[in-house]
Amino acid sequence: MNADQPPSGRLIKAPEHFLDPAGVATVFQQAKQGRRDFIRSAFAAAAGATASAAMAQGNPVPSEGGDPNILVPSEYATGLGQAVASGDGYGMPSQFERNVRRRQSPGLTQTAQASVSFAPLQSLFGIVTPSGLHFERHHQGWWDMDPAKHRFMINGLVNKPMVFTMDEIMRLPSVSRFHFIECGANTAVEWGNVAVPTVQYTHGMVSCSEFTGVPLITLLQLAGADLKKGKFVLAEGNDGSSMTRTIPMSLILSGEVLVAYGQNGEMLRPENGYPLRLVVPGVQGVSWVKYLRRVEVGDMPYATKDEAVHYMDLMPDGTHRQYTNIQECKSVVTTPSGGQVLLDKGYYNITGLAWSGRGKVRQVDVSVDGGRNWRRARLENPVMSKSLTRFNIDWVWDGKPAIIQSRATDETGYVQPTYQQLRKVRGTRSIYHNNAIQSWLVQESGEVKNVQLS
């Protein structure tokens, strides 16, 4: 896998936003000269220590490089800006954020229509994934389907097979809920070794949105589904990928499975199944069938091609584990992470994401010494079931090599495993369902690397 990603993260968080590659070297050099240990001192001050000499310079100082923004009116202050409702009434990110993009990993698949683009986790905040940066996994490319022509059918073990238009579905009782979606193959390339340099490529097939839709159970009841004989449903999309998937009725009865049209406040994006997709909280993404056009109620699993050939786990004894749908508890530090560079010693906010397909995240512990010592991270609210959870923790880097890890525990008590623990059960020949603890090595130079501990 060739990572074509531009240099990712030279300063903590900021780099992709604020420094072009040419500027990085300069700043990095400045850091070595101690010009930017400002914040370390600052944080010491916050903790009650004496302010450093560098900070106690009295009145407002001109900013670095003599930028006049602060002391004299800037170019922005003396002109007239742009109008409201620019861009045809739909706003876009800053031009300075051009480097924050979802990215394909060239060579991972043979065509860009049956491929993956990864979300830039290293540049994201909080738990909402911007819909424009949501990861993609298509098996036959994506479509912008005409919703006026879209139909959704329910058949199989039902009293009255039904066909719905979008208008009809959107009149029904709806719910809105935050959930993560993770491809079963997220972190796949890390099974055997350290394959990719950045968190975008190691963990970027997870995203989180607020979904709005109709509980599937409501629709099944309308169709008079046989909820005794009907132990499973088959979900089918309207594209050519034939990604039919079996969903256990037990999940549907809980009311959690949605026939969704809304995502992050607006209609689903085309790449995410517009106008209708299945939302199966906690379950791997392949089951969240896009362009949903049909569910069929049946009495046994359907063993479709992507259940009988793909999305299975090859175990050490040579057998295949099938229907391992639930995404187990997992976490990853997104900053500092591979490809980023710490400019100097001192204070950093370590931040990352945790999630569990079995409920809420109960706690996240962070180690900066490769797992010998752990400290409890602060979880940002709200902590929701089967949603991403953002964690933050303070760290003062002493400039020596450090190995940063996070370890999540969910409300069932399940603890995210080390690679050693995971491989003991699963071997090394799997593709799917790798939820091991990720390690990032901070080198003395400040450069952060993807490593695995033996």
Added chain:
Amino acid sequence: MNADQPPSGRLIKAPEHFLDPAGVATVFQQAKQGRRDFIRSAFAAAAGATASAAMAQGNPVPSEGGDPNILVPSEYATGLGQAVASGDGYGMPSQFERNVRRRQSPGLTQTAQASVSFAPLQSLFGIVTPSGLHFERHHQGWWDMDPAKHRFMINGLVNKPMVFTMDEIMRLPSVSRFHFIECGANTAVEWGNVAVPTVQYTHGMVSCSEFTGVPLITLLQLAGADLKKGKFVLAEGNDGSSMTRTIPMSLILSGEVLVAYGQNGEMLRPENGYPLRLVVPGVQGVSWVKYLRRVEVGDMPYATKDEAVHYMDLMPDGTHRQYTNIQECKSVVTTPSGGQVLLDKGYYNITGLAWSGRGKVRQVDVSVDGGRNWRRARLENPVMSKSLTRFNIDWVWDGKPAIIQSRATDETGYVQPTYQQLRKVRGTRSIYHNNAIQSWLVQESGEVKNVQLS
């Protein structure tokens, strides 16, 4: 105020998404002929009644108009779709969602740089406002400021005035929180009468995002702010609007006020203050200073132009009420709402938004008879402090005129007032802080109108 908005909402929710204006007349005519009372029957079935004849047609029926999507492979199923990471790696809404736009109200202001664009609440789901549809209020236009040059200064009653770069701010301890922002002038034009037809224009100056940033108190502590003498701070932006605002220190001490750079997972959008804005939860939007470049700690309110001339409430006795910053508890039904048309009798999901600047929404009650009878709506989780809350409630329309209202109560016990109650205290000459109960009249024709009850 001339509303240039295209016909908004002919079917409940769906219209803007799925029907072009030309198609509306046809469908509406069909509704009159009873062709689309499908869902009413369907909901009756869900409630345990007998399925209607129309539904009990046996096996999968061809969809309306003979659309072959369902029974034979569609055009989408036999071709190859578009590639991952299209559009330069930043995805966009469907072409069929072109009508879901934030919109200026022509005539409201004299230039489009000192104006408003309203969020299309009638088309939004859940609580997250897509950043591209977030309402705008600019006093001097918006800028896409270079974050590498941006500086943030703290001065006034501090031990050591400080200047931060963006890189420095983004290394500090951060938090992520969901909050609404509402312009103090939201619903302003409704003070005297029914001025605009749709919820986009009556209530579209409210939005909700997940914000990420550094608590302002952290930064003030770094600068050694005098938290005894310093009872207020002045916040100043880097544009030409001179929108300086006084923020009470009490709000800052709570830790809620943020110096924010993140919004809905990515960097703030330029229209929303990129790269840095103040987040003042519960307080009117004008205090959330965009392009934030400075806060000054002081010992008294600053009485800036927008505190001494604008954003004040003219009371019935001729005095002006100043510094009424907190946005009181408020709600609005977004569907059905003005400009939409109900196609037929039967089941509808009434949905809307509620919020309070003083904490969480405790309950929302909905009336369909102009306030004589109320039923408790279902609140979607999570219900968060100073955030939008989505509510939903079932309704079966009998085809007679109906007046739909929502009334929110917050955790302090404050109940959203009627227009009569509000005017009794506030008179009719205000511009700001109108949180009265909104009424939507559903006419026999199905058309929904903005009305005020005397």
